[in-house]
Amino acid sequence: MQKEALEALIADLVTSLLDGTDLTLVDVEYVREKDWYLRIYIDKPGGVEIDDCQLVSEKLTTVLDEKDPIKEKYYLEVSSPGIDRPLKKDKDFTAAYGSKVDIFFFAPWEGLKDLVGILISHSDETIEIKTIIKGKEAKNPVSIDRKLIAMIRPHIDF
Incomplete structure (x- = not known):
């Protein structure tokens, strides 16, 4: 099977x-x-x-x-999946709207291996985030192809 x-x-x-x-x-x-x-x-x-x-x-x-x-x-x-479990299913993504997420790429995306962003929306093809660069939000939302993303998980601030 x-x-x-x-x-x-x-x-x-x-x-x-x-x-x-x-x-x-x-x-x-x-x-x-x-x-x-x-x-x-x-x-x-x-x-x-x-x-x-x-x-x-x-x-x-x-x-x-x-x-x-x-x-x-x-x-x-x-x-238990743990608090930092990867987002995989639609319900996981939807529950994370408005929250910070860690995004890890298969290969550098715009020079970044990973980034932290606030998840705005998702589809089967893309995710949309407000990026956070060194603690400051970028002005415009960013759309990223999901095929470029290795993993997305909730961001944990320590």
């Missing part, structure tokens, strides 16, 4: 397991590092607790053992 199809299948399984709870599925990753990992990221208002992760892990393990969609040996990890 293709990686994307497997992740979509697992997302459907997890979403049905979370029905009736205050937990939501944030993301599913099936990646090969040294070994294969199936990573499930969940969230809920007020934050995820270890008991939430354990509950989802146990329920999902039972379902995965029954359906057996993954043929390789893998490790299952269920966790």
Whole structure:
């Protein structure tokens, strides 16, 4: 099974397991590092607790053992995505409107490897931001092709 199809299948399984709870599925990753990992990221208002992760892990393990969609040996990890999780889905971008985000590029964009901006809007092709250069906002919004962007995540001020 293709990686994307497997992740979509697992997302459907997890979403049905979370029905009736205050937990939501944030993301599913099936990646090969040294070994294969199936990573499930969940969230809920007020934050995820270890008991939430354990509950989802146990329920999902039972379902995965029954359906057996993954043929390789893998490790299952269920966790909170963290406060600096990358923005991936439309709802992540929409929730970040008006907030500072860190943008990292595949290759330098206008001489920059990364920048901080206030996210204004997004589409499948572009994002629009007010850029912040050394603490000052640029006068005009900037539109950036998403294909140039390696990652976008919420900016954290320390």
